[in-house]
Amino acid sequence: MGKVVTAQHRAIVQATMFQLAKSIDDAIAPIVDGCMLVVPREVSGVPMAATRALIRRGVKRLHLVALPTSSMQADLLIGTGSVETLETSAVSLGEFGPAPRFAAAIISGAIKMKDATCPALHAALQASEKGVPFMPLRGLIGSDVLKYRNDWKVIDSPFGNADPIVLLPAIKPDVALIHAPMADQFGNLWIGQQRELATMAHAADKTIATVEKIYEGNLLDDPTLAAGTLPGFYIESIALAERGAWPLGLPDFYVADSDHLAEYARMAATTEGFADYLERYVYERRAA
Numbered sequence: 001m002g003k004v005v006t007a008q009h010r011a012i013v014q015a016t017m018f019q020l021a022k023s024i025d026d027a028i029a030p031i032v033d034g035c036m037l038v039v040p041r042e043v044s045g046v047p048m049a050a051t052r053a054l055i056r057r058g059v060k061r062l063h064l065v066a067l068p069t070s071s072m073q074a075d076l077l078i079g080t081g082s083v084e085t086l087e088t089s090a091v092s093l094g095e096f097g098p099a100p101r102f103a104a105a106i107i108s109g110a111i112k113m114k115d116a117t118c119p120a121l122h123a124a125l126q127a128s129e130k131g132v133p134f135m136p137l138r139g140l141i142g143s144d145v146l147k148y149r150n151d152w153k154v155i156d157s158p159f160g161n162a163d164p165i166v167l168l169p170a171i172k173p174d175v176a177l178i179h180a181p182m183a184d185q186f187g188n189l190w191i192g193q194q195r196e197l198a199t200m201a202h203a204a205d206k207t208i209a210t211v212e213k214i215y216e217g218n219l220l221d222d223p224t225l226a227a228g229t230l231p232g233f234y235i236e237s238i239a240l241a242e243r244g245a246w247p248l249g250l251p252d253f254y255v256a257d258s259d260h261l262a263e264y265a266r267m268a269a270t271t272e273g274f275a276d277y278l279e280r281y282v283y284e285r286r287a288a
Contacts, residue, residue, distance in 0.1 A: 038067055038200050039074075056283060060082060078111060123135040193228065212243070
């Protein structure tokens, strides 16, 4: 996985007090133009406060990998011209309809789309997690997706029996950006049941997190929390952001703001409405 958990590593983490980032802007500094950025699906802890900060900073040419789907986060980043390449299996606002800025970008050719499937994205991230150059996957055979992915290779199984298999190149993001319920003073991050966040952190060169609160004590010393905790040596920086997933929800902590999502779907349906949304809720130049 590139970073091996050892007793020595843990001792170093516990002996060094983690320095919380002064602001979200400080925490997301490693996300630069041209970065490959991996973000989680819309129900796994989406860092929306950090996303708005990225937009305000004017980040461009992102290769955005959404594991394995996205909703408002990807739509915002695409609509503001932050994304050059998108790699995911779906972008949708769910019950609120299509993702309008994503749809407009696909129709106009404003972004490069690398279509994928959920298992394919997980497998490609797991290849980086395990430190191997590719991962085999069978379920893609017979699908039209293969026609549009020249980087996916179908080979005969080296073990014979006329058994074709697809090889997926490892996805190695520069940065994983996530939102989690809490971190402790040593930089350990509690992600709970959202295990794809661990895959992202293991695969990426750096992981940046926003959190709802700081836990008093060491998460790795609590037997009920340790299993859902990412050790601090996987984490580059952490910033506090209460309700940092809003208007999306955070599992087991708060639900999505349906009224706001409906408002976004309505406003983002037009270029003018989307610009008004940005002024009101991202750049905060008007009263919300």
